[in-house]
Every structure is written in C-alpha cells, then in structure tokens.
Amino acid sequence: MVRQEREAVQTPEVLTWATLRIRWPSGLVMLVLLLAFFAIIGSPAKAVEELPTYQSEIEEDDHPGFYLGCSLECALTWSMSASSSLEPAGELTYGADNVSDGRLDTCWAEGVPGNGIGQWIQFKIQDHPDRKTEAPLWGLHIINGYIKSTQLWQANSRVQQFRMELNEKPICYIDLADTPKFQRVYFSHVMVKAGDRIRLVITGVYPGNTYDDTCVTIIRPMGAH
Secondary structure: OOOOOOOOOOOOOOOOHHHHHHHOHHHHHHHHHHHHHHHHHOOHHHHOOOOOEEEOEEOOOOOOOOOOOOEHHHOOEEEEEEOOOOOOEOOEOOOHHHHHOOOOOOOEEOOOOOOOOOOEEEEEEEOOOOOOOEEEEEEEEEEEEOOOOHHHHHHOEEEEEEEEEEOOEEEEEEEOOOOOOEEEEEEEEEEEEOOOEEEEEEEEEEOOOOOOOEEEEEEEEEEOO
16 A cells, blocks of 8 residues: 655745734733833843942051041931841840940840841931031941950851941942951941931841851941031
C-alpha cells in the first residue's frame, strides 16, 4: 500500500494592521504602557536618586570636648521618638530620650526582633518663644553602641550606617566607625524649623557578640550658627 501525503500549499501571509492587532494585542498594550512610564520618569538610571555618603571622624581623646562647638540646641528645641525601643529592665530604660541626656551610662536600643535594620530615631523640632524660628543643621556628634561598659559595648550591636531624612525625604547616608570613641560627622547644611522631623534610619549594623539589639549612647545635632 502506497502512502500518499498531501503537501499543503502555503500562501505567504500579508500582514496588515488588523492582523497585527489580533495577533499581538497584549504586546502592543505593554509597549504603550512602557513608553508612557519612561516618558514620565525618564530612564531607569535617573529614577533612583543617588544620595551622598558622609564618613564620621573619630576623636582619639578619651575625654573629648563633647560640648565644644555649637549644638543645634543653642537655637532650637526638640522632642525625641523612635520606631521602637527595648522594654525597660527594672529601672533601666532604653528610650529615644537617652541619646540627648548627655549621660554615658544610658542608650537608645531599638526593640524589634533581629538587628534593627529599618528602625529609626527622630528629632522633632519644637516651637519655642525664646528660640529661633529656624537654624542650619550641619553635623552630628555621636557615641556609637552602649558604652556603659566594655562588655556591654561588645555584647550589643552598633550602627554601621544611618540614612538621614528630613520630613521623611532622604538626604544622605552617614557611615559610622565601630568604636566606643566619640565621633563627629559633617555634611552639607540644611535649614530646619519648628515642625521639621530629622530622622536617622538604621541601614547597616556591626553585630554584637551576644545580643542583636542595636544601641546608640549619644546623638547630638550640630548647627545653630
């Protein structure tokens, strides 16, 4: 038995706008949406703004002139808050106010599981009749970690990097050294006034050898003049 196969004669297809619309409707819609998206925001590289990064300077003196220079407090007052704080242990507290109390035996410790990436501490500028209405902020004085003792400093995590925000708008990154010594960081000044919120978001940590809690002993905004 002879098997006969019928060969189909194919006529070249003429592509028209109608056939294209039928064949590629989803592709055309996607193309139009992508073109509209990039027309609004520009290229992907431009859509993400690159923030400047400032490196802290370490004060080698064991007893630094912590109150030298002009604190922002010379011109403005503020209240403190944080995204989380470690629960008190008896009379020991770990709230945000501790970074402004000038003491070396207290600290702010974030209070979420893990190392605290994404947690923040915030200075909210308050209106005060005896202070200025606005002032420049151009630096921070910081003592990183919990320096009540060498053992506690090593046991708990320390901040490796903050992202600084003004009214939730990112301004810069601040890289800190892993040291219990006093640190200074200076950046391009910004004007702040009553109602403004200066927020420091933890974006990197130095792990402690015992606990995940990330701690900071002192944060002092610098500026005023």
